[in-house]
Amino acid sequence: MLRINESSPIPIYLQIVEEIRLMILGKTFATDDRLPSIRQIAADLKVNPNTVAKAFQELENRGLIYFRRGQGAFVAKISEEDQKMRIIEDLNRKFGQVIKSAMEMGLGHDEIKKLFEKALISCEIKEGN
Amino acid sequence: MLRINESSPIPIYLQIVEEIRLMILGKTFATDDRLPSIRQIAADLKVNPNTVAKAFQELENRGLIYFRRGQGAFVAKISEEDQKMRIIEDLNRKFGQVIKSAMEMGLGHDEIKKLFEKALISCEIKEGN
Amino acid sequence: MLRINESSPIPIYLQIVEEIRLMILGKTFATDDRLPSIRQIAADLKVNPNTVAKAFQELENRGLIYFRRGQGAFVAKISEEDQKMRIIEDLNRKFGQVIKSAMEMGLGHDEIKKLFEKALISCEIKEGN
C-alpha cells in the first residue's frame, strides 16, 4: 500500500509519515482503525523496522495516531471539520508552492491553468485504470 | 535574491539548486549571464561557501551552468524548445503529485479544481503586491 | 589496495575515482560487490573522509556505483559488451596520447614500437614478481 522513493533526499521515515498522514486524512483508515504493524510495513517496504518506528513516533507526536500497549497503533480521532480543514490547508499550501514556481518561470495565469487541467485529466485516466 | 528554508528536510544545497534552476528556466538569468559568486551567495544566505559550491557543482552536472576558471559560473545555453519542454514537464510532475495526494484524501474532480483556482487567485493577489 | 600520488597535479579524489574505475572495469570488483567503506579507505590512504566521499559521488554520477542507505556503496551493473567497449576506448585514448607525444618528439614508427615492447616486457617482469 505504501510507496517510498529510495533516491529522494527526503528521509524515508518522513516519506512514510506523509503517506500515512494522507491515508488518515483521506479516510483510508477510519478513527480507531488499527494500522498495519511496524514489522509488516517494514517488510513490505524492505526497510528497517527502526525507520518505520520512527515514522510512527512522529505520527503520534502530531496526534494523528495513538498506541495501545501490545496491540499496535491506532488512528486518533479527529473531528470532521478539523479533518476537512487540514486537507484544504494542505492542498492550498501545496498548490501555492507549485503555482509560485510556475510564476517564477514566467508562466501566465492561463498557461498555468491549462497545465493544471491537463495534469488533472491525466491523473483521472491513470486512476481509472 | 535566494531564499532557503532552514527547517526543511531537503538539504540546503538542493534547495539552492532548485531556486537557481527555476531562475534559469524562468529567464531571470539569460544564457551566458554570470551567476552571483559562490562567496556572495554564501554570505547572503549565511551558509558555508562549500554548501553553495556543492549546489553549483550539481547544476554543472545537470548541464545548467558552466564554469570559466577564475571568472565564475555562467548560465549554459538551452534551446528555447528544450527550456519550454522542461518547464512543462516539471509542472506536470508537480501538479501530478499534488492532485494524486488530493485524490488519495478522497477529493473529487470538482473540489480539486475549485481549490486550485482559489490558490491561483490568491497567488496572483500576492504577486500583485 | 589503493594508492595515491600526493605530489601529482591531479586531485586526490580523481585519483581515487580512476583507481576504483579500473578495478571495476578490471573485475577486481564484480557487480553488486560492496566497496570498502569511505571511512576505511580514508584511513588507509590517510586522507579526509570527505575526499573519499567526493570520489564516490563522482563514481555514482558516472553510473559505476550505487548506494544503499546505511549499507555502503556497491558496484553497478554494466553489460559485458559495454565493459569491454569502455576498456578498449580507454586504452585507445591513452595509447593515442602517448603515441602522439612520441611523434611530436620526432620518433618514428619503429622506434615507438620498440619502446612500447620494451615497456611491455618490463611490466610483465614486474607483474611476475
Add this chain to the structure above:
Amino acid sequence: MLRINESSPIPIYLQIVEEIRLMILGKTFATDDRLPSIRQIAADLKVNPNTVAKAFQELENRGLIYFRRGQGAFVAKISEEDQKMRIIEDLNRKFGQVIKSAMEMGLGHDEIKKLFEKALISCEIKEGN
C-alpha cells in the same frame, strides 16, 4: 601551435609546460631558438598572460629554457645524449602507466599489443592528413 584542454583537472600552466617541453625535446625548437612571447601565446590560447608566465618560469626552473632581459625566452642547451635519454625515459614511464592500467583491467599481453598497434596505425593516419 599549442593546445590546451580547458576541462582537464591539470592546471593550464602545467599543460603549457608539457606542450613546450615536448616541442623542445622533439626539436620543434632548437637550442637558442627564441620561444614565442608570453603575450603571443596568451593571445593564441585565450589565456591570461600570468598563466603563460608561470609556465615559462617552471620551464626555466627545470633548465629547459633561459631568459634574456628584454628579449624573451630561449631554448637551453641540452646534450644530444641527454635529450635522447629524457625522451626515452619519458615514454617508458608513460607506456608503463598505460600498460599497468591495462593489466589491472585484466588484459593479456597479446590484447594489449594489438590495441597498441591499432592505436599506432590510427595515429599515423591522422598524422598523414
Add this chain to the structure above:
DNA sequence: GTGGTCTAGACCACG
C-alpha cells in the same frame, strides 16, 4: 556500523 550534510577555515590555481 554506513553514507550525507554542513561548518570553519586553510591553501592553491587562475584572471
Add this chain to the structure above:
DNA sequence: GTGGTCTAGACCACT
C-alpha cells in the same frame, strides 16, 4: 577577485 581541493570535526539518517 574567482572557483577547487582538502582537512578536521560535528551532527543526522539509516541499517
